Amino acid sequence: MSMSAPAAKRVAFPPNWPARIGLIVLAVYVVYAATTLEFTWARFLTGLDQGGRFLSRMFPPDFSADKQSLLTAGMMESLQIAILSTVFGILFAMPLGLAAARNLSPAPLAWFSRGLIALLRTFHPVIVAILFVKAVGFGALAGVLALIVASMGFLSKLLAEAVEEMSMNQVEAVRATGASFLSVVVMAVVPQVMPRFVGFCAYQLDSNLRNSALVGLVGGGGIGATLFTAFQRFDYDFVLTIVLAIIAVVMVGEILSGFVRRLFQ
Amino acid sequence: MDASAPIKPPVDDAGVDRTLIIRSLTKAYRAGQPVLKNVSLKVEGRGMTAIIGPSGTGKSTLIRCINRLVDPTAGEILFLDQDIAKLNGRALRQMRRRIGMVFQEYNLVERLSVIENVLTGRLGYVPVWRAWLRRFKARDIERAFQLLDAVGLGALATQRADQLSGGQRQRVGIARALMQEPDLILADEPTSSLDPKTSVEIMELIAKRAGERDIPVIVNIHNVALARRFADRVVGMSKGEIVFDGPPRDLEDSHLLQIYGGEGWLE
Amino acid sequence: MIPAGPAGAHVRHWQRFTFTERVMRSLFYIVVLIGIVWSLQSIEIIPEFLYDAPQQTADLFVRMWPIDWGWYPKVVHAALMETLHTATLGTILAVAMATPVALLVARNVTRSVLLNSIGRFILVATRSVHAMIWALFFVAVFGPGALAGTLAIAVHSIGFTGKFLSEAIEEAKPGPIEALKAAGAPPLAVLIKGIWPQVKPAFLALAMFRWDINVRESAVLGLVGGGGLGMALDTALSNLYWDQAGLVLAVIFGIVIVAEIATSWARSRII
Numbered sequence: 083m084s085m086s087a088p089a090a091k092r093v094a095f096p097p098n099w100p101a102r103i104g105l106i107v108l109a110v111y112v113v114y115a116a117t118t119l120e121f122t123w124a125r126f127l128t129g130l131d132q133g134g135r136f137l138s139r140m141f142p143p144d145f146s147a148d149k150q151s152l153l154t155a156g157m158m159e160s161l162q163i164a165i166l167s168t169v170f171g172i173l174f175a176m177p178l179g180l181a182a183a184r185n186l187s188p189a190p191l192a193w194f195s196r197g198l199i200a201l202l203r204t205f206h207p208v209i210v211a212i213l214f215v216k217a218v219g220f221g222a223l224a225g226v227l228a229l230i231v232a233s234m235g236f237l238s239k240l241l242a243e244a245v246e247e248m249s250m251n252q253v254e255a256v257r258a259t260g261a262s263f264l265s266v267v268v269m270a271v272v273p274q275v276m277p278r279f280v281g282f283c284a285y286q287l288d289s290n291l292r293n294s295a296l297v298g299l300v301g302g303g304g305i306g307a308t309l310f311t312a313f314q315r316f317d318y319d320f321v322l323t324i325v326l327a328i329i330a331v332v333m334v335g336e337i338l339s340g341f342v343r344r345l346f347q
Numbered sequence: 348m349d350a351s352a353p354i355k356p357p358v359d360d361a362g363v364d365r366t367l368i369i370r371s372l373t374k375a376y377r378a379g380q381p382v383l384k385n386v387s388l389k390v391e392g393r394g395m396t397a398i399i400g401p402s403g404t405g406k407s408t409l410i411r412c413i414n415r416l417v418d419p420t421a422g423e424i425l426f427l428d429q430d431i432a433k434l435n436g437r438a439l440r441q442m443r444r445r446i447g448m449v450f451q452e453y454n455l456v457e458r459l460s461v462i463e464n465v466l467t468g469r470l471g472y473v474p475v476w477r478a479w480l481r482r483f484k485a486r487d488i489e490r491a492f493q494l495l496d497a498v499g500l501g502a503l504a505t506q507r508a509d510q511l512s513g514g515q516r517q518r519v520g521i522a523r524a525l526m527q528e529p530d531l532i533l534a535d536e537p538t539s540s541l542d543p544k545t546s547v548e549i550m551e552l553i554a555k556r557a558g559e560r561d562i563p564v565i566v567n568i569h570n571v572a573l574a575r576r577f578a579d580r581v582v583g584m585s586k587g588e589i590v591f592d593g594p595p596r597d598l599e600d601s602h603l604l605q606i607y608g609g610e611g612w613l614e
Numbered sequence: 615m616i617p618a619g620p621a622g623a624h625v626r627h628w629q630r631f632t633f634t635e636r637v638m639r640s641l642f643y644i645v646v647l648i649g650i651v652w653s654l655q656s657i658e659i660i661p662e663f664l665y666d667a668p669q670q671t672a673d674l675f676v677r678m679w680p681i682d683w684g685w686y687p688k689v690v691h692a693a694l695m696e697t698l699h700t701a702t703l704g705t706i707l708a709v710a711m712a713t714p715v716a717l718l719v720a721r722n723v724t725r726s727v728l729l730n731s732i733g734r735f736i737l738v739a740t741r742s743v744h745a746m747i748w749a750l751f752f753v754a755v756f757g758p759g760a761l762a763g764t765l766a767i768a769v770h771s772i773g774f775t776g777k778f779l780s781e782a783i784e785e786a787k788p789g790p791i792e793a794l795k796a797a798g799a800p801p802l803a804v805l806i807k808g809i810w811p812q813v814k815p816a817f818l819a820l821a822m823f824r825w826d827i828n829v830r831e832s833a834v835l836g837l838v839g840g841g842g843l844g845m846a847l848d849t850a851l852s853n854l855y856w857d858q859a860g861l862v863l864a865v866i867f868g869i870v871i872v873a874e875i876a877t878s879w880a881r882s883r884i885i
Contacts (some may be wrong), residue, residue: 115702116703119841136751165649204867206830208837209863221658
């Protein structure tokens with residue numbers, strides 16, 4: 083090849099049509115969707131203005147004594163909701179998770195359990211909470227029940243996966259001694275699955291703590307109820323206090339659950 | 348292959364003094380434990396200089412100090428009328444683009460095409476938006492194709508780099524270094540991850556393509572046979588110091604014993 | 615016998631765990647037990663409500679059935695579209711906002727412990743406050759509607775997206791990055807040509823995974839004024855039209871499943 087030859091019709095970057103079309107479609111979609119939802123600069127600017135006023139009403143956060151006692155009461159209830167829903171969630175998730183593990187349970191049972199787990203996981207805890215509020219009335223119980231459902235869905239799915247991944251050799255070995263199903267579970271399954279399951283449970287406690295602030299918004303008790311009331315009363319400085327408290331509790335919860343996970347590793 | 352015709356360096360490169368002078372270079376990753384001890388070295392502006400020595404002896408640190416991938420603790424590195432050891436920010440980047448580097452693990456961006464990997468050698472020159480939108484200048488793209496021809500990979504230009512073999516990847520690495528139109532090429536163990544036959548081919552390629560452009564090469568290499576065969580000058584290092592410096596024919600077994608033997612490897 | 619230490623006759627027991635581990639675990643069990651007992655004793659449950667729970671539940675399903683399908687074209691279809699737009703735009707915004715934070719957190723990009731920690735705090739803070747609580751804020755600022763919902767989804771997703779994105783960035787191979795630096799590339803070019811190609815697959819997978827989650831989340835935001843299906847559900851519930859509520863629940867069920875199938879299909883295509 084000589085220097086004077088043209089670039090020999092070689093293309094360094096052949097156009098990647100799928101990617102280009104994808105980007106164009108995405109851009110068009112964003113504009114279309116933003117227009118449909120009526121996102122306009124004017125709205126955004128008035129919003130910023132409003133936001134400034136809103137923020138100034140939030141500061142400083144309200145730490146007065148009566149608010150503090152409200153806060154503590156709400157937090158304590160949330161903590162109770164989180165603990166109880168995690169404990170009962172674990173209790174119910176264990177049989178369900180075992181039943182859904184295809185290497186241990188008979189196929190029809192496994193499929194039925196998987197369907198049940200999928201159903202439990204489909205609905206957001208808030209929606210489940212609404213249904214329970216209707217069924218058992220306002221208050222912490224509805225929140226606990228809603229979060230039990232969420233915990234069951236999450237934990238039994240992960241438990242089933244953990245059981246399916248374990249080594250079957252130990253199970254066969256214990257079965258060969260003529261042990262009952264229960265002793266197979268205790269002797270062969272639990273030791274293999276326990277550390278991971280404890281990790282999931284610690285994570286679930288964490289997540290229930292966060293979600294307990296949520297179910298309260300729809301009548302499920304706890305700090306969420308306190309927060310919602312504060313919002314309705316335009317008590318924005320107390321709102322900030324509550325939100326800061328939630329962030330603090332969630333962060334402490336994450337540290338603790340990380341600690342528990344390491345303890346059982 | 349008709350790719351052997353040398354690609355002439357741009358005119359403005361002619362007549363540049365490419366001598367590298369290292370004075371009293373010291374590097375200690377931990378205080379009081381220097382890996383390089385007061386090393387001084389002058390490399391003429393042409394030919395291949397091979398640095399040999401056991402691993403952990405500071406070869407790699409020395410070569411990485413030259414383009415400041417490693418910051419020296421003390422000393423001067425004089426090149427193109429500047430002290431590289433004192434450069435920072437923009438000035439350092441402008442110096443780095445004058446120095447090509449070939450790595451042991453090739454260090455290609457695997458998910459980019461071969462030609463784009465070669466063109467990353469121009470990143471010190473082109474504005475970021477051009478690189479981002481792949482709007483490289485036509486002259487750069489043509490040069491990249493020519494360099495790929497020169498390393499024998501013209502046909503694979505638009506393939507993704509992770510589909511290449513080790514030897515092919517190193518060829519791309521060499522093309523990338525040449526793409527910088529460098530005044531110096533550093534090669535850090537360029538053959539250590541390759542089989543013996545490919546190693547020879549890679550060394551041949553570096554010597555030939557740098558030689559025809561009159562670019563000086565400094566290569567770290569633990570394979571003494573390859574060093575003897577391709578280098579014009581051999582520098583032997585042991586425990587952070589230069590213990591041999593001369594043409595390959597002067598390198599004798601006693602020197603090798605001094606460099607590799609003794610208790611050096613026991614450390 | 616191994617020469618004994620200062621303790622003299624040193625008998626070795628087989629132990630699965632070290633002493634401190636066992637103490638810590640026992641302590642943990644005790645704390646858990648106390649927590650359960652405390653919760654059970656002090657949580658407020660009104661027994662009268664419990665007595666008619668089965669009746670109420672039965673009533674709930676009876677009233678839901680038959681589902682009022684006729685309501686779908688009138689209200690629910692528009693609400694469904696709004697929910698999907700909220701989830702998608704929210705995810706795009708979240709990814710856009712999470713990327714700079716992730717760069718701030720990634721230790722191979724930002725070499726400052728202070729900046730790393732600031733970024734990490736942003737991630738934890740946005741994630742700890744649930745999307746619905748963010749929605750309460752944005753409704754107060756922008757008024758009820760999908761704008762508030764979209765921003766809530768976006769801000770809440772920063773934490774999750776940014777966390778995994780920063781991990782993906784930290785896992786990028788250092789070699790190619792070093793090579794570009796050695797060629798004199800400015801930091802932005804290293805980011806675009808050295809790091810981005812390595813992170814891109816994880817980035818796309820992450821965005822899709824988050825979109826799947828956000829479809830679920832945005833379906834409920836309307837309960838606090840964030841627009842979409844939640845708003846329709848809220849209307850139905852406050853009017854006590856349980857057959858309409860049943861319709862919304864059925865639609866949510868459908869869209870969640872469709873979103874899950876769509877993301878797992880797209881993931882298998884991209885990766």
